[in-house]
Amino acid sequence: MRRLHAGEVTHAADVLADAFDDDPVAAFIFRAGAPRARALRRFFRIQLQHLFLPHGEVWTVDAPSPSGSRRLAGVAMWSPADHRKATWRDALRLVPVLPAVARGPQPVDALRLLAAVEEARPRRPLWYLATLGTAPELQRQGYGSALLGPVLRRADEEGREAYLESSKESNIAFYARHRFEVVGEVHAPGGGPTLWLMLRPPRPPEG
Numbered sequence: 591m592r593r594l595h596a597g598e599v600t601h602a603a604d605v606l607a608d609a610f611d612d613d614p615v616a617a618f619i620f621r622a623g624a625p626r627a628r629a630l631r632r633f634f635r636i637q638l639q640h641l642f643l644p645h646g647e648v649w650t651v652d653a654p655s656p657s658g659s660r661r662l663a664g665v666a667m668w669s670p671a672d673h674r675k676a677t678w679r680d681a682l683r684l685v686p687v688l689p690a691v692a693r694g695p696q697p698v699d700a701l702r703l704l705a706a707v708e709e710a711r712p713r714r715p716l717w718y719l720a721t722l723g724t725a726p727e728l729q730r731q732g733y734g735s736a737l738l739g740p741v742l743r744r745a746d747e748e749g750r751e752a753y754l755e756s757s758k759e760s761n762i763a764f765y766a767r768h769r770f771e772v773v774g775e776v777h778a779p780g781g782g783p784t785l786w787l788m789l790r791p792p793r794p795p796e797g
């Protein structure tokens with residue numbers, strides 16, 4: 591496990607875009623096929639480059655590659671416990687993604703959903719897992735769990751909570767293995783997907 595380097599943003603965004611291609615929230619926001627793939631790549635590139643590499647904690651892991659070249663297996667993007675709230679400046683960074691949202695299946699409901707998720711996020715200092723994704727062909731090999739490790743260990747040492755929004759019901763059991771508990775749900779307007787809000791209390795100190 592290691593921190594992502596600035597020169598790996600494009601590669602990491604590609605891995606995340608592939609991991610989230612079948613995500614119910616991505617499907618609610620972006621048109622299927624090439625438009626979704628392009629929008630996700632752009633979205634993750636902006637998030638990594640402007641929001642999470644400068645202010646956050648971005649972890650990655652190298653997968654063995656037959657050619658010997660470096661290949662990222664997955665990426666975890668965290669906001670640190672003491673990080674200030676997102677600013678207008680941060681929001682403006684995401685403007686290049688708006689045309690893809692506007693051309694999506696239901697742009698108004700999509701923006702409402704994003705606002706509701708933001709609104710539901712706790713305001714107290716905690717470790718926020720904004721994104722976790724493993725390359726589709728490398729899932730179920732332990733990379734996702736390993737990627738959570740460094741920050742969850744640190745959260746335990748600091749006695750801090752961790753928080754995430756899960757966009758797939760099937761991920762709840764995965765996160766529960768890492769001691770996250772469902773504390774709420776956000777339902778997209780117009781019969782869209784549900785997001786499960788999950789909180790992880792710090793592990794009590796041993797002894």
Ligand SMILES: CC(C)(COP(=O)(O)OP(=O)(O)OC[C@H]1O[C@@H](n2cnc3c(N)ncnc32)[C@H](O)[C@@H]1OP(=O)(O)O)[C@@H](O)C(=O)NCCC(=O)NCCS
Nearest residue numbers: 609722723724729730731732733734735755756757763764
């Ligand atoms: C969710 C996600 C990050 C998990 O990553 P992963 O690399 O597959 O995670 P792991 O391999 O550590 O664990 C996944 C499951 O595989 C199991 N597993 C791990 N190693 C295994 C192995 N060698 N053999 C069989 N199963 C294994 C784990 O026990 C776990 O099972 P669980 O879901 O019942 O808890 C990944 O599925 C993903 O990227 N999904 C798409 C994007 C997404 O949904 N991200 C989360 C948004 S909230």
